[in-house]
Amino acid sequence: xxxxTLRDIRKSYANGPRVLHxxxxxIGDGEFVVIVGPSGCGKSTLLRLIAGLERCExxxxxIDGRRANELPPQDRNIAMIFQxxxxxxxxxxxxxxxxxLELRKxxxxxxxxxxREVAETLQxxxxxxxxPGALSGGQRQRVAMGRAMARDTSTFLMDEPLSNLDNALRNxxxxxxxxxxxxxxxxxxxxxxxxTEALSLADRIAVMKDGYLQQFDTPAAIYDRPAxxxxxxxLGTPKMNFVTSDAVxxxxxxxxxxxGLRPDTLRLHRKKPGAASIEARLTLTEMxxxxxxLHCQTQSGAMSAIAHRRQDLPAPGERIWLEYDxxxxxxxxxxxxxRV
Amino acid sequence: xxxxxxxxxxxxxxxxxxLVAAIFLSPVLYSxxxxxxxxxxxxxxxxxxxxxxxxVAVGQYNFARYLLNSVIxxxxxxxxxxxxxxxAAFAFARFEFRGGNLMFGxxxxxxxxxxxxxxIPNYLTLARAGMLDSYAGLIxxxxxxxxxxxxxxxxxxxxxxALDEAAYMDGATPLKVLWRVIVPISKPAIFSMxxxxxxxxxNNYIWPLVAISESDLYTLQIGLARLYxxxxxxxxxxxxxxxxxxxxxxxPVLLGFVLVERHLVRGITMGAVK
Numbered sequence: 241x242x243x244x245t246l247r248d249i250r251k252s253y254a255n256g257p258r259v260l261h262x263x264x265x266x267i268g269d270g271e272f273v274v275i276v277g278p279s280g281c282g283k284s285t286l287l288r289l290i291a292g293l294e295r296c297e298x299x300x301x302x303i304d305g306r307r308a309n310e311l312p313p314q315d316r317n318i319a320m321i322f323q324x325x326x327x328x329x330x331x332x333x334x335x336x337x338x339x340x341l342e343l344r345k346x347x348x349x350x351x352x353x354x355x356r357e358v359a360e361t362l363q364x365x366x367x368x369x370x371x372p373g374a375l376s377g378g379q380r381q382r383v384a385m386g387r388a389m390a391r392d393t394s395t396f397l398m399d400e401p402l403s404n405l406d407n408a409l410r411n412x413x414x415x416x417x418x419x420x421x422x423x424x425x426x427x428x429x430x431x432x433x434x435x436t437e438a439l440s441l442a443d444r445i446a447v448m449k450d451g452y453l454q455q456f457d458t459p460a461a462i463y464d465r466p467a468x469x470x471x472x473x474x475l476g477t478p479k480m481n482f483v484t485s486d487a488v489x490x491x492x493x494x495x496x497x498x499x500g501l502r503p504d505t506l507r508l509h510r511k512k513p514g515a516a517s518i519e520a521r522l523t524l525t526e527m528x529x530x531x532x533x534l535h536c537q538t539q540s541g542a543m544s545a546i547a548h549r550r551q552d553l554p555a556p557g558e559r560i561w562l563e564y565d566x567x568x569x570x571x572x573x574x575x576x577x578x579r580v
Numbered sequence: 581x582x583x584x585x586x587x588x589x590x591x592x593x594x595x596x597x598x599l600v601a602a603i604f605l606s607p608v609l610y611s612x613x614x615x616x617x618x619x620x621x622x623x624x625x626x627x628x629x630x631x632x633x634x635x636v637a638v639g640q641y642n643f644a645r646y647l648l649n650s651v652i653x654x655x656x657x658x659x660x661x662x663x664x665x666x667x668a669a670f671a672f673a674r675f676e677f678r679g680g681n682l683m684f685g686x687x688x689x690x691x692x693x694x695x696x697x698x699x700i701p702n703y704l705t706l707a708r709a710g711m712l713d714s715y716a717g718l719i720x721x722x723x724x725x726x727x728x729x730x731x732x733x734x735x736x737x738x739x740x741x742a743l744d745e746a747a748y749m750d751g752a753t754p755l756k757v758l759w760r761v762i763v764p765i766s767k768p769a770i771f772s773m774x775x776x777x778x779x780x781x782x783n784n785y786i787w788p789l790v791a792i793s794e795s796d797l798y799t800l801q802i803g804l805a806r807l808y809x810x811x812x813x814x815x816x817x818x819x820x821x822x823x824x825x826x827x828x829x830x831x832p833v834l835l836g837f838v839l840v841e842r843h844l845v846r847g848i849t850m851g852a853v854k
Binding site: 330387 | 740742743745746747748749750751752753756760761764765
């Protein structure tokens with residue numbers, strides 16, 4: 241069992257501003273939770289508090305039903321993967337992976353066997369004698385994973401572990417992490433600023449901004465029912481379009497609110513359709529693969545929509561209509577930004 | 581530059597380097613050469629190879645004992661000095677504690693105090709503790725090096741803190757982090773500081789002169805100085821004998837330097853670019 245509960249966690253640094261303002265999280269056994277948010281939102285601080293690398297003076301951290309505020313990192317039995325991997329440069333890959341076991345006085349034969357087994361899983365066997373300096377970025381990342389996996393623990397903290405990898409490797413490692421999670425059934429808390437990573441990996445996502453937890457829910461729930469304007473704009477590519485209800489042509493929904501329209505809910509028309517639509521001028525098209533992102537200018541500002549690549553696409557400069565569905569629109573309070 | 585001119589330039593550079601090296605080495609080589617001459621041959625301008633000077637220095641003037649004393653004192657001072665400096669450096673580099681900055685300021689301030697100023701207080705302290713004329717009296721005042729602590733602290737600050745944190749997450753205690761992570765990574769700096777501590781203690785003359793009066797505890801530097809006064813020669817110093825004693829004095833340091841030279845140079849240059 242490995243659950244983590246955070247109750248009213250607040251954190252300030254000496255002579256600095258408060259970086260966390262009362263965060264509550266309940267992370268269940270075997271759950272994959274991604275903490276996502278822009279730089280400086282406090283997500284890494286939250287992770288470091290769970291790890292014990294920062295002192296938690298306000299609030300309570302409970303790990304496996306036991307208060308952990310006063311426990312040093314080495315007594316929390318949590319493995320962590322760092323953004324820059326933090327591999328010991330003077331140790332070989334094998335020694336790096338086995339170091340945690342060595343510190344826990346596991347006999348040499350047992351720990352080497354365990355390290356080799358983990359290395360085999362991560363396809364690191366050919367590099368066991370190499371030092372981290374002689375490895376590529378992807379291999380280093382896998383060693384960092386291996387070091388965490390070799391430990392006899394079922395709680396893993398990952399601080400932006402994929403951010404230093406190129407796109408192809410990042411996608412491959414993302415799948416690998418998901419596979420490992422499924423196989424080990426471990427509890428994982430993963431920090432990232434990449435919303436695609438968050439949506440694709442998480443069982444539940446915690447969205448943070450300026451030290452406040454904005455929403456903690458499943459990826460689908462967060463995408464479909466964002467708690468506020470920030471969450472709506474942070475998750476989803478391209479970003480959600482926002483227009484005031486009064487500026488939406490043919491709007492039949494609630495008035496005096498901000499309307500959020502996901503680009504993938506807008507349908508492109510080259511002639512004015514019978515249904516409610518917004519008139520726009522196409523300014524730019526951007527191919528992303530099977531789909532094309534349409535950047536348009538409307539009377540109420542810039543908007544984007546998604547069209548299928550095979551569709552008969554207009555040329556930049558042409559007049560188009562974006563049909564919307566009132567039921568699919570998200571409504572936010574004009575002042576607080578909260579979902580209404 | 582063509583391959584021919586670059587080869588010629590390389591020859592010139594090598595030649596000049598050898599010449600400069602020869603100029604620097606010449607006093608040492610001359611003294612070693614002189615140590616193998618008889619006194620008569622040296623003063624008459626002749627050449628007469630002998631090992632007698634070494635025999636006299638070791639047998640008659642007790643240089644084997646002085647050598648042993650120097651090795652014991654310098655060895656222990658280096659071992660204890662580098663250990664304390666490394667631990668202090670780790671604490672100053674990695675932990676925030678009440679008065680830490682003040683303490684570090686005090687350590688740095690010791691670099692500005694001329695060592696001779698501490699002679700009398702150290703002498704009085706050790707005299708009261710009854711430690712004069714003992715190895716402890718030679719060793720204790722030298723085991724704290726403000727410069728080594730300062731240098732190593734700067735080096736350790738250059739090591740990413742994430743490595744310590746990774747070790748803590750792996751289950752290490754602060755002492756384990758120091759021993760298994762920081763020390764191996766800081767090896768070049770530690771080697772370089774250790775050698776500097778060793779050389780400084782090996783060449784230390786004033787403190788042993790003040791603290792020791794028993795000849796059995798003389799270090800090489802004291803023994804060497806006494807050789808001028810006690811050697812026979814009726815107004816004439818027996819230079820070949822002095823040079824034999826000098827050679828005994830410098831050889832261990834030279835050997836040590838050759839062994840850790842690579843680390844020493846790396847340690848010094850690394851401090852410059854960190």
